[in-house]
Amino acid sequence: MKVNIYQINSEKDKNRVKFCGYEETEKHGGVIPENYKCVFHGFVEAKDLDDVYAIFNIFGDSYT
Numbered sequence: 001m002k003v004n005i006y007q008i009n010s011e012k013d014k015n016r017v018k019f020c021g022y023e024e025t026e027k028h029g030g031v032i033p034e035n036y037k038c039v040f041h042g043f044v045e046a047k048d049l050d051d052v053y054a055i056f057n058i059f060g061d062s063y064t
Helices: 022-027 049-057
Strands: 002-008 036-043
Touching: none
Parallel strands: none
Antiparallel strands: 002 036
């Protein structure tokens, strides 16, 4: 599966929403696409998004 993973760029996070949930982010101006950077782009052995989550949150850096 081809995957792109984006995270908020801390230097551009003027509203300090990096670790907030969606509802809190909406209270502070919403999602601003320009504030994100691609932190991974490539193929992973995954059948669905649950697998992608497990690969990057359970196995972490050992995959990349």
